[in-house]
Each structure stands twice: as structure tokens, then as C-alpha cells.
Amino acid sequence: MPSAYIDIANHLRTQRSERLGNTALNAADFSAIADAGYLTLSVPVEMSGHWQNLQSTGPVLAESVRALARGDSSVALVAAMHPSVLAFWHAGTGANPLDVITHQAQRHFATALDGHWWGTLMSEPGSGGDLSKTSTQAVAGANDTIALTGEKHFGSGSGQTSFMVTTAREDDAVNLFVIDMRDKAWDGEQGLTMIRPWDGHGMCGTQSHAFKLENCAAERADPGKPFSIARPQISNLSAVLFCAVIAGVLDEAFDYALKRLNAKHDGMRALERVELVRANNEHWQAITLFEAVRDKMGTPDGVAHARQAKYAIAQHAENALGRLAKVIGGSSFGRSSPLGQWSQDVKALGFLRPPWALQNDQLFEAMF
Numbered sequence: 476m477p478s479a480y481i482d483i484a485n486h487l488r489t490q491r492s493e494r495l496g497n498t499a500l501n502a503a504d505f506s507a508i509a510d511a512g513y514l515t516l517s518v519p520v521e522m523s524g525h526w527q528n529l530q531s532t533g534p535v536l537a538e539s540v541r542a543l544a545r546g547d548s549s550v551a552l553v554a555a556m557h558p559s560v561l562a563f564w565h566a567g568t569g570a571n572p573l574d575v576i577t578h579q580a581q582r583h584f585a586t587a588l589d590g591h592w593w594g595t596l597m598s599e600p601g602s603g604g605d606l607s608k609t610s611t612q613a614v615a616g617a618n619d620t621i622a623l624t625g626e627k628h629f630g631s632g633s634g635q636t637s638f639m640v641t642t643a644r645e646d647d648a649v650n651l652f653v654i655d656m657r658d659k660a661w662d663g664e665q666g667l668t669m670i671r672p673w674d675g676h677g678m679c680g681t682q683s684h685a686f687k688l689e690n691c692a693a694e695r696a697d698p699g700k701p702f703s704i705a706r707p708q709i710s711n712l713s714a715v716l717f718c719a720v721i722a723g724v725l726d727e728a729f730d731y732a733l734k735r736l737n738a739k740h741d742g743m744r745a746l747e748r749v750e751l752v753r754a755n756n757e758h759w760q761a762i763t764l765f766e767a768v769r770d771k772m773g774t775p776d777g778v779a780h781a782r783q784a785k786y787a788i789a790q791h792a793e794n795a796l797g798r799l800a801k802v803i804g805g806s807s808f809g810r811s812s813p814l815g816q817w818s819q820d821v822k823a824l825g826f827l828r829p830p831w832a833l834q835n836d837q838l839f840e841a842m843f
């Protein structure tokens with residue numbers, strides 16, 4: 476299955492110069508990825524999709540995302556969000572028959588079969604990426620309607636996703652909600668205002684816009700047990716898929732750099748040789764960690780190891796791309812070089828959920 480995504484990445488690579496610094500998503504990219512069957516990977520086999528369970532389908536998703544990142548890191552990051560959020564509804568699927576998949580889950584999976592992309596609009600300014608600090612308020616109205624009011628500052632894939640999963644507070648509980656983004660205006664008319672378009676130094680094509688919600692209509696996700704089962708699965712899958720994006724960028728950056736350096740091989744100065752060897756080792760360590768956690772998804776250590784790997788890969792990737800730039804030379808600083816872009820793109824990993832500080836706390840607590 477990932478070979479289809481390698482073909483897509485090969486096609487995207489031919490457009491590299493136009494894509495550098497691109498700040499918009501291209502619907503044709505997402506159609507091509509959907510046509511290759513990517514959206515069905517998140518749909519349970521009981522519904523004619525390809526999701527079996529985290530152990531067997533997680534690695535396929537991870538390699539698909541890694542392949543896509545070689546063509547366009549922003550596209551890959553947006554693609555990574557889709558299975559990560561639909562995993563909220565996977566509890567009860569896999570070994571179990573269709574009747575344990577809730578009606579709501581069946582409805583959501585059906586949208587993916589119809590070609591709809593899902594994303595996440597959860598992060599809130601001041602929360603440090605901690606969902607328990609969500610301050611968006613959910614107010615229930617007549618006929619099961621819910622209205623959300625609050626601020627959300629990263630919605631990767633906005634404009635491309637049909638549905639955004641978000642969090643809001645109801646009394647003391649933080650619950651999960653789905654906003655139907657189809658045909659929704661961003662000017663406040665329908666409770667959703669885009670307050671800041673995404674202007675990232677890296678991942679600049681992800682359209683991770685900031686939004687204000689004011690009585691924005693949403694649907695509450697099925698409450699109760701399924702989410703307590705699903706949460707570790709989501710943490711595991713999302714951490715590995717975020718690492719997969721960066722693994723793909725690193726793979727591509729090394730291929731690119733080594734091709735450029737081939738001619739320079741004999742003439743490299745001592746510092747350049749040292750930096751290249753160090754970068755290569757960091758690349759190898761990052762990929763080794765990624766592949767280890769890719770294959771450990773769904774095991775008892777899956778979440779803990781994925782978190783540790785995400786932290787370490789983020790450091791290795793930043794270091795490795797900084798070193799590659801020194802070896803390639805000043806041209807890597809130019810906007811026409813993909814290395815400058817990739818150096819910024821890989822920095823996203825440490826900020827993606829759980830972001831640096833929260834993740835550090837989690838790793839610290841896990842030691843005791």
C-alpha cells in the first residue's frame with residue numbers, strides 16, 4: 476500500500492521549487508491521496524475499510540505518511556491528523572463485530588469512505604497543549620444541539636478538512652466535539668471566525684489557522700468508556716505519525732544532500748566531514764527510533780516509547796538539518812534551497828502535541 480504514496484511523493488517532488496514556501500493547501504493533492512486509498516485506512520474492516528487494529532494498521536499508516544513527507548511535509552502533516560483523530564472512534568473495532576461500533580462512529584467512518592478529511596482544532600492559547608486546560612465552553616441547547624465558545628489557535632488542514640475534532644468544557648468535564656466545517660463561513664456569520672491565518676516559518680503550507688468560536692454549532696462525541704480505551708491508542712498513533720512526517724523529511728533531506736555532496740566528496744574540509752558524519756548518525760538514530768516505535772504501537776510500552784521517541788527524534792532532526800546546512804554551505808540558507816525549509820519543518824515535531832514542556836513533564840513523571 477505505501478508504494479502508492481511513494482508515487483504521489485515522486486510527483487510532488489517534481490513541483491518542489493513551486494511548493495517551497497507555499498502557504499496554501501492544494502485540493503488536488505488530497506484527492507490523489509484519497510484516491511490511493513489513504514482514507515480507507517482509518518475505516519474499520521467491518522465497514523469495508525482497512526483498519527484492523529493499531530498493531531497491524533498503525534505501521535501501514537506510518538509508512539504512508541513517511542512516504543508522503545518526502546514529497547511535501549505540510550501535506551504529510553495534514554494527512555497525519557486524519558487517522559489520529561478518527562482513532563477516537565476506533566475503540567471497540569478490530570476483533571469485534573460491527574455492532575460494537577457506535578452509530579456515531581459508523582456515521583463518521585462513512586464520511587471518510589465518502590472522501591472527507593478530518594482534522595483537529597483543539598489547541599488553545601495559554602493551555603500549553605494540555606487539553607485538560609481547555610477553556611472553551613460548550614452549551615447544550617434544544618434537540619441535542621451544542622454551541623461552542625472559545626479560542627483555538629492551530630487548525631491544520633483548515634479549508635481542506637470537512638470535520639474538525641475539538642475540545643470544550645461542560646461543567647467540570649472536558650468533552651470532545653465535532654465541528655462540521657463543510658460550507659461553514661469563516662467570517663463569524665456561522666459562529667466561526669478566522670482570527671489569524673497560519674504564518675509558520677515551517678510547515679507553511681498546513682493552513683493551521685487560528686479561529687474564534689462564538690456559539691459555533693458542534694456535535695458531542697459519544698461519551699463514556701470508548702474514549703478511555705481510545706485515548707492511549709490516539710496518543711500512540713498520533714505521536715508515531717508525527718514522527719513519521721519528520722522521518723520522511725529527514726530521508727529526503729539526506730538523499731538530497733548526499734547527491735549534492737557527491738561531487739564535493741574529495742574536497743570536503745575537516746569540519747564538513749565531521750558535521751556530515753554526525754548528521755548521518757543523528758539521521759540513523761532518528762530512523763531507528765521511529766521504526767522501533769512504529770512496530771511497537773499497541774503494545775503495553777507503545778505510548779511511553781512513542782513519547783520518548785518523539786522527544787528524541789525532534790532533537791536529532793533539528794541537529795541533523797543544522798549540520799547538513801553547514802556542510803552544504805551558504806546556499807542552504809537561501810529560500811530556493813529545500814534545506815532551509817526542511818530545517819524549519821522538522822522543528823514542528825517538538826511543538827506538536829504533546830509540546831516540549833508538557834512532554835517533558837510527562838517524561839519526568841514517568842521516571843518515578
Ligand SMILES: Cc1cc2nc3c(=O)[nH]c(=O)nc-3n(C[C@H](O)[C@H](O)[C@H](O)COP(=O)(O)OP(=O)(O)OC[C@H]3O[C@@H](n4cnc5c(N)ncnc54)[C@H](O)[C@@H]3O)c2cc1C
Binds near residue numbers: 596
Ligand atoms: C505546525 C503545527 C501544527 C499544529 N497543528 C495543530 C492542529 O492541527 N490542531 C491542534 O489542535 N493543534 C495543533 N498544533 C498545536 C500543538 O499541538 C500544540 O498544542 C501547541 O503548539 C502548543 O503551543 P504552546 O506550547 O506554545 O502553548 P501555548 O499555550 O500556546 O503557549 C505556551 C505558553 O505561552 C503563554 N501563552 C501563549 N498564548 C497565550 C495566551 N493567549 N494567553 C495566555 N498565555 C499565553 C502561556 O504561558 C503558555 O503556557 C500545531 C502546532 C504546530 C507547530
